[in-house]
Amino acid sequence: MPQTPWVFASRMDNVRRSFIREILKVTADPSIISFAGGLPQPGLFPAAALAKAAESVIAGSGSESLQYSTTEGDPELRRFIAGRYKLRFGLDVDPDWIIITTGSQQALDLLAKAFLDPGDGVLxxxxxxxxxxxxxxxxxxxxxxxxxxxxxxxxxxxxxALSGPAPKLFYSVPNFQNPSGITWSKARRELAAGLLADSPTILIEDDPYGELRFLGEHQTPLYALRPERTFLLGSFSKVVSPGLRVGWLVADPESRVKLVTAKQASDLHTSTLAQRILVRYLAENDLSAHVESIKSAYRRQRDLMVARIEELFPPEARCTRPEGGMFLWITLPDGVSAYDVFDAAIKEKVAFVPGGPFFVDGTGANTMRLNFSNSDEERIDVGMRRLAACLDKVLSRPSSCGAAS
Amino acid sequence: MPQTPWVFASRMDNVRRSFIREILKVTADPSIISFAGGLPQPGLFPAAALAKAAESVIAGSGSESLQYSTTEGDPELRRFIAGRYKLRFGLDVDPDWIIITTGSQQALDLLAKAFLDPGDGVLxxxxxxxxxxxxxxxxxxxxxxxxxxxxxxxxxxxxxALSGPAPKLFYSVPNFQNPSGITWSKARRELAAGLLADSPTILIEDDPYGELRFLGEHQTPLYALRPERTFLLGSFSKVVSPGLRVGWLVADPESRVKLVTAKQASDLHTSTLAQRILVRYLAENDLSAHVESIKSAYRRQRDLMVARIEELFPPEARCTRPEGGMFLWITLPDGVSAYDVFDAAIKEKVAFVPGGPFFVDGTGANTMRLNFSNSDEERIDVGMRRLAACLDKVLSRPSSCGAAS
Known part of the structure; x- marks a missing residue:
């Protein structure tokens, strides 16, 4: 009997698999030096302390740590997160306003479920x-x-963008953005808060990298400047471990009810065990000291990457100079294709992510994202020399491609 | 400045918070004997073995177990699941057809994302x-x-239901259903497979309890009878630990692409650590032997609950006799309200879930769900005596209510 074809929901029409995932398959080859992924450096995971915490919460209180738990998330973990906002910014966040999510990616899913009808505007x-x-x-x-x-x-x-018909949501990553590494200045934050003050637009302030500032001063969260319609998102993925899949969302009491309902339908709750391991780890270890060790490694790697760009890259390739986080961003002259650079680079065993997929308007073909968190200094040095040679080649200096590798 | 009200998405209009969650708040009082929840018995969690597995996967391979991982899920875990289908049913499931989900609840979210447009029929x-x-x-x-x-x-x-305009989805729990404890017979499975054979309706066969059969013979999954448009769901929540939040979904290659995309957008992937702990636990322990110990405890508890019903409950209260799982189901005479029984029972410090919310057609006010997995025999004995007295009272035998407690 011939099978009738599957009929998928109309929402699936516009969604493609992540281009980055496809690239990561290409770069699985260990001989390739990859600046393509977005991974934290696994050597910096606090594995010994987490192993101890895990053993102790399971053996000591398995009846709780292995059982179903509340959709809102572990109360102790929510108190820790609230305390850290107070410590870092003097910001008062009620632990009851925090919903623990299965990574901060899930917070986006819950916000979309609660607020987005088809055709709603998203900036x-x-x-x-x-x-x-x-x-x-x-x-x-x-x-x-x-x-x-x-x-x-x-x-x-x-x-x-905010003065015409108001978008329903404005999604932003104001600290060390993925992909660009850009951080919103104080003046821009104040400007945005002013523009949003009278607007019904919901601001999503996604802040997975904010703790990882290794240059300059921490900036006040937009949430502190315009709390009414702002959802502040955070994550333990970049400061402790992404494999736990624990993030969070700060929400006002009214929308919190809807978001908790959406979360309950989505996965009941986030792993009890992952939350209890974190609670124990955070009680017995100094997160700030651990974050310092991450920042110090990432800063060295970032500095080396920037130095090699300044020394070796053709001057037409402009780069951001991130003050934290995990990424920097290259803009090539108009008309130059980062996909051509990618093809040349793969042949020379170095990889990055062409920037086009990060643009919703179809532009950005001349941009590139480079990750500096997950390569040690030796690989950054070798990889950046190879990449410089490929850039020279694509920018019509064919003699040098491959020579430096 | 007056705030304009939140405008939630239209999909939120019909969704209320779970009534069961509200009940569980009432029953948090430890003096109440609760048959209301749906929890596995925590004393049966293999805590020592999981603690050892956790310590060993984090300390021994933290770089992998704490890192981001693939959206599809751990390949070893998917091979284990496929192997178990082969062992239990002789069923061939390619590990590549399995997607690991954040509990089997998430599998429902992914299927709805991939297949459901507003207004689509769900049976x-x-x-x-x-x-x-x-x-x-x-x-x-x-x-x-x-x-x-x-x-x-x-x-x-x-x-x-299947001969008119075909529903888009048919959702079923054919083994020891939550809430009723009912299992589809062989004849009904064959009938359903026949009716579905020529139908475009997608069958979701949710099977979280299937391993927990303590009476009778395992039934062939519907997936084996009608694989083309059936999604088979499973979970480690009832056989190992729900706090890990690890379930799965068996999907054909074409819809798998869509489901993986939906999962990636929803939470990137399920906790790497929870998956690696399970892989280690399953490699070093005998799951079947562990399941036997769960079944033996649940069977004793179920037998005692059924015995007390037969001895003490008014004969008008009909109950199912589950061959496995965690729940049984009481149907009272038409016109009797299980909410009245609930109110009386709470006063006597015993709780259950009134069945009405399990009915999409507004009926079922005369039904009750009782959980037998999470109360020991002493509490079942005391609780069922209290409940019998309350039932007597509501069914107009007022003299005995409370007397037996």
Whole structure:
């Protein structure tokens, strides 16, 4: 009997598999030096302390740590997160406003479930985080985008985007953004908060990298400047371990009820065990000291990558100079294709992510994302020399490609 | 400045918080003997073995077990699951067809994302699993339902439900159903497979309890009888630990691509650590032997609960006699309200779940769900005596209420 074809939901029409995932398959070859992924450096995971915490919460209180638990998340973990906002920013967050999520990616899913009807407008940064673009595509958002400069969203473009029909959501990563490494300045934060003050637009402030600042001063969260319609997201993925899949969302009491309902339907609750391991780890270890060790390694790696760009890259390749996080961003001259650079680079056993998929308006073909967190200094040195040679080649200096590798 | 009210997505209109969750708050009082929850017995969690597995996968391979991992899930874990289908049923499942999910609840979310447009028809059992009803409500399904008798879905009603305009999905729990404890007989499975053979309706066969059969013979999964448009779901929650949040979904290659995309957008992947702990635990321990110990405890508890019903309950209260799982189901005479019984029972410090919320057609006010997995024999004995007295009272034998407690 011939099978009739599957009929998928219309929301699946616009969603493709992540281009980055496809690239990561290519770069699974260990001989390739990859600046493509977005992984924290696994050598910095506090494995011994987490092993001890895990053994102790399971053996000591398995009846709780292995059982079902509340959808809102572990109360002790929510108190820790609230305490850390107080410590870092003097910010008062009621632990009851925090919902623990299965990674901060899930917070996006819950917000979309609670707020997005098909065709609702979603404003994103240009470039923007691809996981958010993918998720909001699944909820049939109509995208608009605001370009970023070195200080954050372009003021004029942001004003224009918020002054017409208000977008339902504005999704942003104001600290050390993925993919660009850009951080919103104080002035831009105040400008955005002012523009949003009278607006019904919901701001999603996604902050997975904020703790990882190794240059300059911490910036006040937008949530502190405009709390009414802002959801602040965080994650333990970059400061403890992504494999635990524990993130969170700060929500006002009214929308919290809807978000908890959405979470309950989505996965009942986040792993009790992962939450209890974190609670124990955080009680018995100094997170700030651990974060310092991550920052010190990432800073060295970032400095080396920037130094090699300044020494070796053709001057037409402009790069961001991130003050933290895990990524930097290269913009090539108009008309130059980062895909051509990618093809040349793979032949020379070095990889990165072409920036086009981070743009919702189809531009960005001349951009590149480089990750510096997950390569040691030796590989950064070798990889950046290879990449410089490939760039020279694509920018019409064919003699040097491959020579430096 | 006055705040404009939140505007939630239209999908939130029909979704209420789980009634069961509200009940569980009432029953948090430890002096109440609760048959209301749906928890496995925590004393049976293999805590020592899991503690050892956790310590060893984190300390021994933290770089992998604490890192991001693939959306599809751990390959070793998927091979284990496939191997178990082969062992239990002689069923060939390619490990590549399995997607690991954050509990089997997430499998419902992914299937709804991939297949459900607003207004699509979803057929559920009557009574049906409330977590599925809640999730499909969120995706704006139009529900129809088929009543269950002791052998599964009523044949005539099932025929009628599948012969009109085909529902997009048919959601079922054919083994030891939550809430009723009912198992589909061999004949009903064959009937359903026949009715579905020529139908475009997608069958979701949710099987969280199937391993926990303590009476009778294992039944062939519907997936084996009608594989083309059936998604088979499973979970480690009832046989190892629910706190890990690890379930799975068996999908054909074409829809698998869509489901993986939906999962990636939803939470990137299920906890690497929880998956690696399970892989280690399953390699070093005999799951079948562990399942035997769970079954033996649950069987004793179920037998005692059924015995007390037969001895003490008024004969008008009919109960199912589950051959496995965690629940049994009471049907009171028409016109008797299980909510009245609930109110009386709470005063006597015993709790259960009134069955109404498990019915999508507004009926079922005269039904009750009792959980037998999470109370020891002493509490079952005391609790069932209290409940019998309350039932007597509500069924107009006022003299005895409370006397037996």
């Amino acid at each position: 994103v940064e240009r470039p923007g985080y691809i996981g958010a673009i993918q998720l909001f595509s699944l909820f049939q958002a109509e995208f608009a985008s605001v370009p970023l400069d070195d200080d954050g969203p372009d003021p004029e473009a942001l004003g224009a | 559920v059992e009557r009574p049906g699993y409330i977590g599925a009803i809640q999730l499909f409500s969120l995706f704006q399904a139009e529900f129809a339902s088929v009543p269950l008798d002791d052998d599964g879905p009523d044949p005539e009603a099932l025929g009628a």
